[in-house]
Amino acid sequence: MIQLEAIHIEEFRGIRKLDLKLDCKSFVVHGPNGSGKSGVVDAIGFAITGTISRLSGPGTGGLTVLRHGPHVHRRDDPAAAKVSLTIRDTTTGKSAVLSRTIKAPGSFTLTPDTTEMREALRSVQDHPELTLSRREIIKFILAESGKRAAEVQALLKLEGLEERRKTLKTTLSLASRDVTGSKASLEDARDGARRHFDVADLDATEIMKAANKRRDLLKLTPLQELSLDTDFKQGLEQEETQTTFNKASATRDVEALVKALAHSEVMNDNIAALRPALSDLASDVTILEALQQREFVASGLDLVIDAAVCPLCDTAWENVDALRQHLQEKIARSDAAAALQKKIMTAGTALIAQIRSLRGLVRATQPHALAHGDVPLQLALEQVYEDFLTVETALGSPQGALGQKERVDSDLLRIPADLQDGLAGLIRTLRALPDNSARVDAQSYLVLADERWSQLRLAKAKYGRSMAVKSSAQTIYDAYCKSVDTALTNLYETVEGSFSEFYRQINSDDEAAFKAELGPSSGKLDLVVDFYGLGMFPPGAYHSEGHQDGMGVCLYLALVKQLLGDSFRFAVLDDVVMSVDSNHRRQFCELLKERFPDVQFVITTHDEIWAKQMQSSGLISRTGHARFYGWNVNEGPAAEQGVDLWDRIDADLAKDDVAGAAHKLRRGLEAIMTDLAEALRARVAYKGDAKYELGELLGSVTGRHGDWLSKAAKSANSWGNAAAKQSVEELKDSRSKAVLAQQNENWAVNALVHYNEWASMSKADFVPVVKAWRQFLELFQCDNAACESWIYVSGAAGKEETLRCDCGVYNLNLVGK
Amino acid sequence: MSNIEQQILIDFVSELVTQGSVPASLISELHDRLTSEKLPSAEMLLTVLRDAAKEGTP
Numbered sequence: 001m002i003q004l005e006a007i008h009i010e011e012f013r014g015i016r017k018l019d020l021k022l023d024c025k026s027f028v029v030h031g032p033n034g035s036g037k038s039g040v041v042d043a044i045g046f047a048i049t050g051t052i053s054r055l056s057g058p059g060t061g062g063l064t065v066l067r068h069g070p071h072v073h074r075r076d077d078p079a080a081a082k083v084s085l086t087i088r089d090t091t092t093g094k095s096a097v098l099s100r101t102i103k104a105p106g107s108f109t110l111t112p113d114t115t116e117m118r119e120a121l122r123s124v125q126d127h128p129e130l131t132l133s134r135r136e137i138i139k140f141i142l143a144e145s146g147k148r149a150a151e152v153q154a155l156l157k158l159e160g161l162e163e164r165r166k167t168l169k170t171t172l173s174l175a176s177r178d179v180t181g182s183k184a185s186l187e188d189a190r191d192g193a194r195r196h197f198d199v200a201d202l203d204a205t206e207i208m209k210a211a212n213k214r215r216d217l218l219k220l221t222p223l224q225e226l227s228l229d230t231d232f233k234q235g236l237e238q239e240e241t242q243t244t245f246n247k248a249s250a251t252r253d254v255e256a257l258v259k260a261l262a263h264s265e266v267m268n269d270n271i272a273a274l275r276p277a278l279s280d281l282a283s284d285v286t287i288l289e290a291l292q293q294r295e296f297v298a299s300g301l302d303l304v305i306d307a308a309v310c311p312l313c314d315t316a317w318e319n320v321d322a323l324r325q326h327l328q329e330k331i332a333r334s335d336a337a338a339a340l341q342k343k344i345m346t347a348g349t350a351l352i353a354q355i356r357s358l359r360g361l362v363r364a365t366q367p368h369a370l371a372h373g374d375v376p377l378q379l380a381l382e383q384v385y386e387d388f389l390t391v392e393t394a395l396g397s398p399q400g401a402l403g404q405k406e407r408v409d410s411d412l413l414r415i416p417a418d419l420q421d422g423l424a425g426l427i428r429t430l431r432a433l434p435d436n437s438a439r440v441d442a443q444s445y446l447v448l449a450d451e452r453w454s455q456l457r458l459a460k461a462k463y464g465r466s467m468a469v470k471s472s473a474q475t476i477y478d479a480y481c482k483s484v485d486t487a488l489t490n491l492y493e494t495v496e497g498s499f500s501e502f503y504r505q506i507n508s509d510d511e512a513a514f515k516a517e518l519g520p521s522s523g524k525l526d527l528v529v530d531f532y533g534l535g536m537f538p539p540g541a542y543h544s545e546g547h548q549d550g551m552g553v554c555l556y557l558a559l560v561k562q563l564l565g566d567s568f569r570f571a572v573l574d575d576v577v578m579s580v581d582s583n584h585r586r587q588f589c590e591l592l593k594e595r596f597p598d599v600q601f602v603i604t605t606h607d608e609i610w611a612k613q614m615q616s617s618g619l620i621s622r623t624g625h626a627r628f629y630g631w632n633v634n635e636g637p638a639a640e641q642g643v644d645l646w647d648r649i650d651a652d653l654a655k656d657d658v659a660g661a662a663h664k665l666r667r668g669l670e671a672i673m674t675d676l677a678e679a680l681r682a683r684v685a686y687k688g689d690a691k692y693e694l695g696e697l698l699g700s701v702t703g704r705h706g707d708w709l710s711k712a713a714k715s716a717n718s719w720g721n722a723a724a725k726q727s728v729e730e731l732k733d734s735r736s737k738a739v740l741a742q743q744n745e746n747w748a749v750n751a752l753v754h755y756n757e758w759a760s761m762s763k764a765d766f767v768p769v770v771k772a773w774r775q776f777l778e779l780f781q782c783d784n785a786a787c788e789s790w791i792y793v794s795g796a797a798g799k800e801e802t803l804r805c806d807c808g809v810y811n812l813n814l815v816g817k
Numbered sequence: 818m819s820n821i822e823q824q825i826l827i828d829f830v831s832e833l834v835t836q837g838s839v840p841a842s843l844i845s846e847l848h849d850r851l852t853s854e855k856l857p858s859a860e861m862l863l864t865v866l867r868d869a870a871k872e873g874t875p
Contacts, residue, residue, distance in 0.1 A: 157819035163856055170859035175866065468870045469863070475838050476847065483829040491821060563819070 001569040002120045003600040004044070005086040005095060011071040012046070012081045012102070013039040016636040024088050026592070026601040026620045030611035031628030036637030037604040040626075041574045044602065045131050047083040047098055048124055050105040053131070069102040072633065078103040089120040090569045124570060129155045129560065131572040137552030140559075141527070141539045149525035155556075156491075156563050161484055168477045175466070175473040182459070182466040184353065188360035189459035193452045195252045195364075211449055214442035228457040232450040236443060244451070246444040250368045251430045257361040258423050264413055267354050271412055274347040278405045280340055281398060288399060290334035291341060297330045341398050348395035351412070355395075358413075359388040365423070372429050377422040384419065485520070491562065492518040492525070498558035499551075502595065506550050506580075506587045516551075527555075546581040550588065553577065557596070572602045577610065585610060586678060589617035609671060615788065616675040618806045622788040645672075649770055658766050665770065666694065672790075673697035676780055679792035680704045681800075698746075702739055705779065708793060708803045709735065712812035719817050728812060735779055742776035745769040782810035818852065826852055843869040 003024040009015045014036045020027070029037045042052050046069070055063040070081035081102035088095045096117045100108040110117055124130060139151050153159055190202060199206045204226040211232050212222040220235040233241055281287055296312065310316075310323055317323040362385045369378040391412070394400035407414060436444065496518045504514045513533060519526040528536040529551065531543065539551050553576055560568055580588055592601055601619075605611060611627075614620045622644055631637040645668040652661035673694060677684055682700035684692060709732050716724035745768060780790045787807035795801030795814070804811040826848065833844045846865055850857045857865075 156821060158821060160818060160822050160856070161825065164851055167856060167859050167862065171862040171866070174859055174863045178863075465867070465870045469866045472839055472843065472866050472869065473863075475836065476833065479832040479836065480829050483825050483832055487821065487825045487828060563821075 001090045001123045001564075001567050002087040003090055003570050004602065005088055007040065007043065007086075008084040009039070009043045010080065010082050011074040011077075012043050012069065012083055013052075013071065014631060014633075014636055015039040015043070016071060016634075018636070018639060020626055020639075022600070022602070022624070024600055025624050026599075026603070026614075028603045028605065028611045028614050028620050028625045029628060030605050030608055030625060031637065031639075033606050034631055035606075035628035036631045036639075037606070037628050038574065039637070041131065041133075041572055041602075041604055043083040044085065044572055045128075046102075046105070047085045047100050047108070048121070049128065050100060050108070053128075065102060065105050069105070071636070087117075087121065089117055091120060092116055123567065126157075127564070130570060131574065132556055132576055133574040134549065134552075134576045134578060137556050137576050138548065140555045141548050141552045148527060149520065152525055152559060155559050158488075161488075165477075165480060165484065168473070168480055172470070172473040172477045175470040178466040179463070179470050182463040184356050184360075186456075186459040186463045187357070188363075189452070189456040191256070191357075191360065192253075192364055193456050195256055196246075196249045196448055196452045198248070198252060211446065214445045217438060217442045218446075228453075228460060230453065232453060233446045236446065240443045241447050243440060243444040244447055245371060246441065246448050247430060247433055247436065248441075249445070249448055250371075251427060253361070253364045254368055254423055254427050254430065257358075257365045258420065258427070260358055260361055261413075261415055261420065261423075264358075264415075267351060267412065270347045270350045270354070271408060274344065274351065274401070274408050277340055277343040277347065278402055278408055281344065281402050282405055286333065287337045287340060288402070290330065290337040291398065293330065294334040294338070297327055297334070344398045344401050348401050352392045352395050355388050355392050355413075359385055359392070362388070365426075368430065369422075369426055372426065374422065374426055374429070377419075377426060380416055380419050380422060384415065387414065488520045492520050495555075495558045495562050498561055499555045502554035502557055502591055503551055505591050505595075506554065506584050507547070508587065509583070516555075544581070546584075549577060550580050550584065553588075554591075557591075561596075566598075568596070568599055570600050570602075572604075574604050575606065577603075577605065578607065585613045586617055589614050589619040593617060593619045609674065612671045612675055616679065616790050618789045646770070646774060653763050653767065653770070656763055658761055658763055661766060661770070662761075665773065669773065670694050670697075672777065673701055676701045676790055679780075679790050680708065681793050681797070706732075706735065708800075708812075708814065711800075711814050712803055715813045715816045719813070721813075724813065731779075731812075738772075738776045738779050741772040745772040781805065782807060784809045823852070840869060840872075842872075 004022045004027075005024055006022060007018070007020045009018045011017075018040070020029075020040070029040050031037050038054070042054055046052050046065075050065075052065050052069055055065055055068055066078055067075065070078050074080045079101055082099060084097055084099040086095060086097050094114075094117065096114070097111045098108055098121065099111075110121065129136075140148060140155075143151060150159075150162075153162060193202060194200070197207050197210050199210070208223050208226050215222055215235070218236070223230060223232075310327075317326070362381050366378060366381045366385070369381060391404060391407070394404045401408075404412070435441070496516055499518075500515045503516070504512055507514060511530075511532065514530050516527065516529045517536060519528075527539060529539050529543070531537050531541070539548055543551070553573070560571065577585070577588060592599070603614065608627075611625055615622060615625065626639050628637040628639050645664065649661045649664050649668075652658075652664065670693075674692070674697065676682070677692075677697050677700060680701055682697065682704040684697060684700045709728055713725065713728045713732070716722075716728055781787070782791070782805040784805075784807050787805050787809060789806035791803055791805050791810050793800050793803055793814070800814045802811055802814055830844055830848050833839050833847075834841070843865070846869070847862075850862065850865065
């Protein structure tokens with residue numbers, strides 16, 4: 001696996017030139033919508049895979065990487081559009097530079113180019129799911145169960161399972177078809193044998209009696225037993241076996257065909273069942289289309305998320321509900337079409353068997369017509385044979401059956417009018433032939449008996465093999481399904497546990513008993529979740545959008561953890577947490593930090609508070625963020641990386657931009673006070689919109705900080721801990737000075753922001769203001785420059801344990817003796 | 818092929834061996850085919866099964 005040390009982007013999408021230093025740590029790119037953040041995600045994806053996901057998939061018809069990947073001003077110069085990633089192999093710790101240009105997206109350079117580095121790179125290239133957008137996470141949660149199973153299996157790299165299952169299922173179907181065909185051939189062979197032996201059943205005694213009667217006449221040893229290997233002509237001289245015409249047997253073959261054709265009304269019930277079904281099919285051509293499009297439309301419905309554009313054809317719709325309704329109507333129509341298909345196939349299959357039997361009789365009659373010089377009859381039988389074969393094939397599908405509708409409605413078999421006459425003539429011819437001598441008759445009888453018996457033996461062997469093949473195919477298919485079901489059940493139980501655990505951590509305040517159930521069944525994956533102990537429901541039933549987003553990320557993390565285990569070291573989360581409510585953001589950051597400490601998350605968000613939260617929770621370092629703002633087409637985004645508040649203010653003051661510095665100070669203080677209010681559990685008057693003025697938070701934060709220091713002093717006293725007591729006293733002293741200085745300068749911030757008096761305030765006037773605030777905020781940090789968290793209170797409400805920072809250098813006990 | 822898929826195919830082979838109704842040579846052939854980079858067609862698998870059935874017929 002790899003992690004990113006740095007990113008270099010040139011003339012790519014909306015970015016002209018950008019350098020970001022990530023140092024293989026989690027990193028956040030934040031800025032308002034339209035500030036160019038997504039260009040960074042696209043660039044990372046492009047460098048790794050050579051594709052830009054935003055330019056492919058539904059709704060992106062006509063967009064290409066080559067034409068639309070470069071910045072619009074360099075659209076005719078794709079070589080100028082390039083991305084370089086400095087990557088580190090997490091196994092070896094070695095670094096390399098991966099570069100790719102839009103001109104040659106299919107190839108990349110790697111410097112140094114080593115086998116190990118290519119292996120590490122491939123581990124990311126093989127996992128496109130490591131870049132996750134909100135649209136993708138919500139698919140896991142809100143998709144219908146069949147689609148969810150496909151999405152989850154794709155993420156877990158299990159698509160091959162379903163492909164193999166389908167292949168084995170098709171193999172089983174083909175094997176079953178073989179059985180049907182070989183069974184019909186066996187019946188034909190049995191019929192042929194019955195006709196020749198002139199018996200109602202293939203009874204061994206009857207057959208041996210008939211055969212031994214001829215063998216006796218020829219003075220041959222009688223048959224003692226009958227088996228499939230019996231040689232009826234055993235003992236005949238070679239020249240005696242050349243006689244293959246037997247008058248009686250031939251006559252019975254032709255008579256059987258005449259009789260079967262004359263009683264073709266046995267097909268009438270099946271024809272009667274087929275007619276109305278074909279009429280229904282013919283009356284609405286869209287039924288066939290519905291059948292053909294059924295699966296396609298179902299997949300389209302799953303892809304409709306929140307845009308009123310058809311994902312199948314890019315047609316714009318008035319609204320997304322109308323589009324959904326249209327697709328649902330199509331699926332409903334295909335349900336009716338599926339029922340109609342079943343009727344057609346049931347009647348069609350029965351007719352196929354009946355026609356196939358007739359065809360067998362035609363085949364048995366053909367040689368007799370040929371042998372007796374009736375060429376027109378032979379040609380007519382040949383034509384009938386081919387015609388029956390065509391009809392059989394056509395009846396095997398609804399579309400083919402529809403093509404035979406006219407015949408089904410009038411005369412399915414279309415026996416030529418003169419065929420019966422021809423067959424009657426053939427029978428007369430056969431009967432008129434002089435009887436063979438008894439000896440020749442017996443010889444031909446035994447020769448033909450052996451021929452028919454051989455056909456029966458071969459047909460039976462073929463049928464046996466087809467049954468064995470089907471049995472093997474069934475055993476293999478069942479064993480495969482059993483192995484898959486067992487493995488997936490275990491796998492989903494693990495995922496289900498991790499998912500529930502992660503979600504509980506984010507929502508520990510109000511859903512500490514949350515649990516989820518993933519139910520795999522027949523290619524589907526049902527998901528139900530607990531809703532405040534009131535029952536298990538689909539996630540979209542009662543949970544808010546924010547909770548659903550949280551579930552999506554948790555399920556994603558659980559799946560990737562299952563897929564990659566300890567190899568999970570890198571992921572890009574593209575604005576996936578936009579809807580998570582403000583009460584749960586800190587917990588979300590802590591989830592990523594605590595559960596995935598070795599993973600480098602590259603996160604984009606348009607919400608600055610989110611970015612602050614990630615920093616204050618310790619998920620990202622003080623330099624681990626880039627702020628995007630003020631994008632324009634000529635210059636791309638303005639971006640600052642890792643520049644903290646004070647550096648930005650100093651930069652403004654260096655340019656005598658007091659207004660800019662004042663604005664940054666005010667906005668920065670508002671964001672910081674929000675973090676501190678939460679970290680110190682400040683008591684603030686509740687506001688429904690959660691929009692607090694700086695002044696509303698400042699007093700509460702300052703007061704609460706004082707409360708905690710007092711509590712820490714009491715604790716130190718109770719334990720008789722002199723060192724701790726002195727430490728707290730020093731902190732209280734610093735607090736008094738810093739608060740006083742801040743209060744003295746506070747008027748300036750209010751004046752600057754609310755009354756625009758900055759115009760009359762000079763840099764010299766403003767520098768002391770900045771200094772006072774800086775000193776004030778230092779109260780809430782430890783002395784360790786590497787520790788980038790604000791101090792916070794640990795322990796449950798009412799049972800607070802410590803006032804501490806992340807690294808532990810600042811750590812005051814709040815528990816008394 | 819993912820680790821999970823590989824494990825499932827190993828379990829599948831074990832299941833067939835345990836059942837004992839499919840010849841060992843066919844199980845081995847199936848495993849090779851199902852783990853190959855390009856999944857065989859159903860027709861090809863059917864041919865494999867037919868060949869195995871022919872071998873099993875005296």
